[in-house]
Amino acid sequence: MRCSSTITAHLDTWVDTKNRSDWSGILLGNGSSCALWEPFAYPSLFQRAASAEISHPLTATDKALFSKLGDTTNFESILADLLTATTVNKALRMPHSQIPRRYRSIRRALIEAVHSVHLPWDRLSEDTKTRIRKALRRYSFVFTTNYDLVVYWCFMAQGGDGFKDYFWNQNRTFDASDSKVWNSPTKITKILYLHGALHLYRTAAGRTVKEVGGVAGSLLDRFAANENRIPFFISEGSSRHKMQAIAQSD
Template sequence: MKIENFNDVLLSRIKNRDRDFHLLLGNGFSMAYDPDIFSYNALHSFIEKMEDEDLSKILNVIETKNFELIMQNLDSLTALIGAFDGGQDIKNKIKIASEKLKVSLLDAVRSLHPEHVFKVPEDEAKACAKFLNLFLSRGGSVFSTNYDLLLYWILMRSEIVNHVDGCGREILNYEPGMDRDDFEWSELFWGRNKKRQNVFYVHGALPFFDAGSEIVKEEYSESAYLLQKISTRMERGEYPIFVTAGSGDEKLTHIMHNHYLSFCFDKLSEITGTLVTFGFNFGEYDRHIVEAINRAAKKGRKEFPKLVSVYIGVYSEADKKHIEEIEHLFMVKVRIFDAKTVDLWGRD
């Protein structure tokens, strides 16, 4: 396959003005900002330093920094123990260890995260907003599989006016004739603006909490930064909507059991035109995303409108080879471009 550059993607966008262009972000988006914070290596090191006996055993036996693979191994071990009647006690221990690892992963993301949005330099925030606007300004959508706050921060700080994450408020004390200054507003609930939604966190994200009948989005206030408020919730034993691990099928099962996540996945499955991916490597545990793309491509059928092409950003020759090896999984035209030609954070 020929490696194009990002200018070729932009040229295609200009030539196909009648086509929607959407964006899918993976962990490479955050790593491009700071790999010392957002890589699996950083998360792994944080959890190692916790010196938890059970987690140390897991990390020593399963010698990988890929948390999805660790979770997969734990699930497989539980299934094997069940198949060989190994006893409920050991199964319970593995389940507890798995849950502890998920919680620790969240704690690591929270602790390593920059303190607040203004830690991102102004010129870098503007460069990233310019990149995102290439898609949002033309009626496209942005999908992210990242849990962190970077995308949310850039969208809010840069005042990209046409971005909608589906959340809104309700007036709690409305009476006819009441002055607007006297309104009392609810928390931000997802769903109030989902008809206009064009930003989707397919695997959840730190600001989104499942409150049972509602999805609540944590927000800034004059008294505390967003990350502080998220931390307060987590210290109360509340945890964000967060698809952490498992095979593609297991991730999809998790997604389909949460109405926010399933809505986001369905929207990805319905896009038309062209999808551009950045920092998403389509690994072994991402087959549910491939399935969403194939649904959007209407499984290769001729009916329109549908998704017709995918531009996949790659960083290396190994990335290129990987996409060539899995190209047959896609029921849509696949093109690749050099992700390093995107001036994402304005540092080039």
């Protein structure tokens, strides 16, 4: 909206806006991903996971768990609760076979839903990745609420030079005590995943870890491949549920 005493329906273009100030950061939302891949415009990952559009959708029992365990549609919190329940039941020597079964069912539906909507790695051209990478490099901070791999693929297009995402220690875990960029000869663009991402996961010990790809496209292929890793991203839900999930993260 133009700065004036009269409110109008005019909306400035990005070309006009980006040069209006020396912006230090940029916030990327779902629109940036939808501009690259139309299937990202799906209304709800939970709805996709419960639909006949995937091979193994959520069952009625699975959906009941989302309703009973906090009335949420956040997969991460449900999967974490089921793992905790399994551990408790084992410790108390109580029957628990139904819990791992539901865990595997929900996890499988999540994986299939993600793959059904995500942009394939080979459909994102090198030219597009380079142009996005160049556009992001002008900022000191890139905040993204997208859980997809687009931003990661783009800033890694040239080996990740000039970008940092705070998962730089040897184990690729986040350490709040080691979160400052020191002695860099050039400006570094810091990436912050506000809602997590597909290449992040939570360990049983509660640490957030980054998965890295070894070959082209393998990062998406390996999403949620390890049953003991809880995918760490918030795809939807109320603002209250999102804030709770963020507060519980590193």
